Amino acid sequence: MRSQTRTALLFASPWFIGFSLFLAYPVVASLYYSMCDYSVLRPPVWVGMHNFRNLMKDEVFWISLKNTAIYAGMALPLGMATAIALALLLNTKVRGMTIYRTIFFLPSLVPTIPLAVLWLWVFNGEHGILNEVLRRVGLPAPNWLSDTAWSKPALALMALWGAGNAMVIYLAGLQDVPTEMYEAAELDGAGWWARTRNVTLPFLSPVILFNGIMGIIGTLQVFAEPYVMFPGGSPARSTYFYTMYLFDNAFIYHKMGYACAMGWIMFLIILVLTLVALRVSEKHVHYQGG
């Protein structure tokens, strides 16, 4: 048995190094730096809660937080509803399901930077194809990229195009819904919507919760798309998101301690939102056999 322990530790050894170097150490160090004046170029100097107090007074911090919250408020519910709707549609045993699934999934494969570059072209005010289509059907054609009212919806719309990834997760979850439940509901005369509401969605709720939490974590970290499409958070800082300000603090202004403080506040926000989501879901999430 002792020799098995030694063998096991040998097998696990890459992770002992990886866990300590790239997780445990950075977590502890960043907590320490968040209470320091630190620029990477000079050794950190302890300043206590100074960074956090300054953040509370920092107008840009609040702007970036507000932008992120508004964007998340649009992109998250819209994205989840779209992904669930697509999954439900594909789950109707329709012929050619795998082809449709592939088509909806493909856009989510497009890597972030080409995605942003492509949509810059699609959203282009003058020659963009989106506005061309909108004009043709008689809808207003907004300046997606230069109007503060439309910059966040533009990003949310673009994010919708990537809903295929979550759709695949929901589809897999839908396969676990026992067919007897459907048959029973159908015998009781329940229509499609009643079955969806009373059978499918409750069974899917753990997956919805999981995707919701991952969505919160992901949306709070949105960075590369706006970085490419809206340089400096243009127009008028309407797309200056939390992680962009954090990045600028760390690597442009070299206020690394300040950036770490922002990182920890982000972590706290994620923790609180996750706990709230879990608490709210206690009433609504249905775990099979649990």
Add this chain to the structure above:
Amino acid sequence: MARSTDQRRQRHQWLVHLVLLVLSAAFLFPLVWLVSTALKPIEETMRQPPTIIPSSFQWHNFRDAFVYGSDKLGYIPFLVYGRNTLLLCILGVAGVVVSNSLVAYAFARLKWPGRDILFAATLATMMIPFPVLMVPIYGFWRSLGWIGTFKPLWVPAWFGNAFSIFLLRQFFRTIPFELSEAARIDGCSEWGIFRQVVLPLAKPALAVVALFHFMYTWRDFLGPLIYLMDQRTFTLSLGLQFYQSQHGGTQWHLLMAASTIVVAPVIVLFFFTQRQFIQGIAVTGIKG
């Protein structure tokens, strides 16, 4: 009675198909537009009304976007970026497969003190957002003098990651333990069991882990942005962003050609590995 339900069902099916067709067109259109623009002559990109099928296919747009030092793009060596990205993908994927299969084996099939606590801690770390860890990790690479090199972008792959460990562990546990027991009785060492019993059966899971890491490295932007300084070391994503920021808003046909070439390998890879892909993604959600 039965007939009318059948008819209703059929009508219903048609309606679903109609909705799916419209949605499919909407989802595919941006990709069509990407390739279409990539093949157009520059004047046609601005033409009103826009054309979906280019009047003449300018295949040389791809060459113009990619050949080092083409006069249209200035010195944007996309070919070099492609080589850099591929190199990072190969080094990273190799590291991820080797390290995580070893670690997951220890978690899934061996008993040792502290195993379950470390596994729980490993899962918990998936909640920590990267921006929290970014600064100390950057400082660490800096103290090694590795900023500006490829090393920060592939070396960590050789030391395991929570997601891959989790995925492989779950899979390893589905392999019957009697197989290991039998091999042990035959005098097989733990290393032998790992290599000859478990790994050959775990190929599908290893493929998923490799695939996901390839995709991650191929699309990664923040990492290269933080660590790479010299233009010749850029990856495709960083190079494309750099080019866009320098010449954006004018040469849309070349920008789309360059974007197409960054997107295409991923799509091709997907078509060859569709099953693993879909299953891998499904697994990430179900265990939540």
